[in-house]
Amino acid sequence: MISLLPNSTLLLASGAPDITALDKFKDFVNRWSVPQYSLPLFCILMFAAFFWYRKWTKPAIFWPLMIGFTIVYFAFIPLDDSYASILKKPDNVPISMMVFLTLYFLWLGLRQAAINDQNMEIGKPLIEEDREDKVLCWPDLVYSELLAMVLCTVVLIVWSVLLKAPLESPANPAGPPNPSKAPWYFLGLQELLVYFDPWMAGVVLPGLIILGLAAMPYIDTNPKGNGYYTFKERKFAILTWMFGYLILWCVLIVFGTFLRGPNWNFFGPFQVWDPHRVDPLTNINISDVWYVVLLGGKLPENILVREWPGMVLTVFWLGALPVLMTRIGFFGRLRSQMGFSRYYLMAVLFVIMLLVPVKMVGRWTFNLKYIIAMPEINFNL
Amino acid sequence: MLQGVINSIRESQVWSSIFRHGIPRDRRTRVMAIMSNVFLHLHPVAVRKSGIRLSFTWCMGGLTFFLFIAETISGVLLMFYYRPVVEYAYSDIIGMRAHLTLGIMREIHRWGAHAMIISVWLHMMRVFLTGSYKPPREFNWVVGVILLVLTMLLSFTGYLLPWDQLAIWAITVGSKMAEATPFAGMAGPGSNLLQLPGGIPIVTPYSDAKFLLLGGESVGEAALLRFYVLHCIAIPLGAATLIAVHFWRIRKDGGISGPM
Structure with a gap:
């Protein structure tokens, strides 16, 4: 803590x-x-x-x-x-x-x-709702576009005059600043590095954000609100x-x-x-929780044996939870409305998104580090 | 007197060779003004009144496009003074600061880039909240998602160019992620499982995703050149192409969205 x-x-x-x-x-x-x-x-x-x-x-x-x-x-x-x-x-x-x-x-x-x-x-x-009420683009639209461009230009120029663009000391490959931060729009992902390894925070999760955004119009079959x-x-x-x-x-x-x-x-x-x-970081893995804390023994040598509790949890989360969710009335209705592939694509993306806050809560409550920890093949989840 | 000058300009052969229509004062000439101009004809001739209400569109898509143009112009001007070589990059920026009269192009370029990221996010939020990604506009939303990613990549590649501490370490942090790509990155899960017969590893520090991005093991001169070319040529060309597709599809998908 x-x-x-x-x-x-x-x-x-x-x-x-x-x-x-x-x-x-x-x-x-x-x-x-x-x-x-x-x-x-x-x-x-x-x-x-x-x-x-x-x-x-x-x-x-x-x-x-x-x-x-x-x-x-x-x-x-x-x-x-x-x-x-x-x-x-x-x-x-x-x-x-x-x-x-x-x-x-x-x-x-x-x-x-x-x-x-x-x-x-x-x-x-x-x-x-005014479908019959059409206006000509000249002047109604082009004038407001012109106005927006002028305003935007003014804001940009004032901003640029008031604030100098930052320039720090010349690049020094031997001396990283502390903290070293990514550009601000990627700092949400860098923040996720606290809870996930780089392959999740930097590759899989952003990849899924892009995929999920692109898939959205094909997943969302609700005809209303268009x-x-x-x-x-x-x-x-x-x-x-x-x-x-x-x-x-x-x-x-x-x-x-x-x-x-x-x-x-x-x-x-x-x-x-x-x-x-x-x-101080005293983070523990699910395998530690299972073998050391709960069973009072020590970690097995074989990594598959060692990591099975975490693997079961992961398979449950990604594979079984989307199915189990259909028992809840709302998701059940979604399942029948959306059909098989749409529903499961949505549900898997949904539970992966939920994995982020869930792992955060795990960290905050019992210092959870990894659900699956296989440093041997760089696979830590 | 002034009116006479204006009138004679408007009646000259040069003026009427450029603008084929009269002053846009009545319906016919206003329609002509939009239709006979290559830039304005991105617009339809008439639009639904509620579709162009500022509180509906927030103007964020338009501002993003305007910022893209502002970035292009200021970026071209900056290219006159900047050499993407480790020896010169930083001192060229210093020189720009020290010697250029009223030099705010770098400021315009940098703050404009930040503003463009915010405006593209807000545009996405608006399109989401109005459900405008729904049929028949699904594909245009996908094009928009790619443009969103390209906007951030444009900003990310530009971040390295000043070659100061902020630049190389931000890119170092960012490119560490590429190193962690599953299978394709040195530190990514499963990369050490990919081996040629005889135990020769396929993914090495000289052949992984990070090396592809940086052209080296760390952020150095190859990375600077790569990011420069991506920033000034490759990504802007891709973005400009997709912007054209994005705009064209707005028209083809029925214009600004509204209740069915």
């Missing part, structure tokens, strides 16, 4: 006079920002946002929330040096932009979904996709950029990046 030395303790150690309420608040945020607390919280927040999407998307509720969030987000720049140094790094500016734009557009989409879902219930037409905003008619598709995009992609990028410091250790937003901090 990651133990965080509270800022207030550091302050006491350095002989600072007293701990303010602000320090206590920062400690609180630092403690709760570790992934084992904050990722479940983000999940709860996301599912709550979709559960109450008709309530909070009302402009009178959303805008105060958004403005409040914006104030809090930027208010800590003058109040905390570590936070300011993370946020003001020129290459990190896009991540802040991504956070705000994603929140804004999530609202914009869900707001229209809420209105459309309401309208469908009371028999009124959708926002998008060409208009809705949530009610496509709950499963939207929740699954948004979990992958918002939590497993965007939140992990924010973690990777803002909160992963030297040695890829996790630091709270108000914590100093201490390069000397060592987080």
Whole structure:
């Protein structure tokens, strides 16, 4: 488990006079920002946002929330040096932009979904329903395109004048910086390296993301919700996709950029990046759990014998779970609607996506390292 | 007086040889304006009003395309000053900073690349939320997914070119993944099982996926040249081709999506 030395303790150690309420608040945020607390919280927040999407998307509720969030987000720049140094790094500016734009557009989409879902219930037409009402592209479309181009150019030029593109010291193949980070848009994958080996985090999972995205229109046989905003008619598709995009992609990028410091250790937003901090790793494999902890013996020599518990779990997860899921009413209906190949393609992709949070929980609760550990052939899952 | 000048320009042979229609003020000339222009005729003549509402499209696809053009133009300008050789790459960037008057091309190129990644993600989110990937637009969504990947690869290959610490170590982290490709990478599962008769390994540090990507065992001059060529030629050509397909398919699949 990651133990965080509270800022207030550091302050006491350095002989600072007293701990303010602000320090206590920062400690609180630092403690709760570790992934084992904050990722479940983000999940709860996301599912709550979709559960109450008709309530909070009302402009009178959303805008105060958004403005409040914006104030809090930027208010800590003058109040905390570590936070300011993370946020003001020129290459990190896009991540802040991504956070705000994603929140804004999530609202914009869900707001229209809420209105459309309401309208469908009371028999009124959708926002998008005006098939007879055609306008000419000149001037209605080309002018707004021109305006968008001009605005985009202005934003780019202002951004470029205000912020210099970063340039560090010349490449030194002998001296890696600590931490060494991939470009920000791949930091979600780098964050997965904490839980998976590179062949999973860097090859198989991204490969499956691309495959899954490409397969989506062929898997999703729900004829509803085509060409208009809705949530009610496509709950499963939207929740699954948004979990992958918002939590497993965007939140992990924010973690990777803002909160992963030297040695890829996790630091709270108000914590100093201490390069000397060592987080002890006492991770265990499923084979250890089975043979050593449960049976009280030692690991067998033969790797297939040694790893059978993990292999059984994996085969169960990928092979049996998609079948067993059909016992649940909802997935049973999906199975009969979608047909054999569509359903199993969807279900296997679905359980592989679920493997990511499941392995995270395993790490957080009993320090799980590998489900199958075969370092002999570099096969560690 | 001014009106007279404008009128005489509009009536000149040069003007009317370029623009075959009058000022787009009535329906006929507005239709002509779209149809007789090679760039504008990407658009249909008329569209559903709700289809082009900003709150429906978020304009993110269009902005992505615009950023692609901005990246192409600023990128070409940067190529005038940059040599993809280990000895010169870094100092060329320094020189660009030091000697170019009002030099913000590198900034435009870098921030534009970041913005393009965000806009392409938001475009994907919009298309997803409106269910616009559903029939008959399935294939265009697939083309879009490939374009999404190409956008990130464009940015990734460009990341190496400044040849500073940030660049080579980010690419080192990224290319470590290639090393872990199952069977094809040195450190990937199963690669040591692939052997020729006599126990000669097939996948070696000189023949695995990482070597293919970097042209060497580590990020060095071969990698710099490879990434430069991929960044400036191969991926942009691929992306431009697929963008054309993407736009053409929007029209062929029934235009901007809407309720059936």
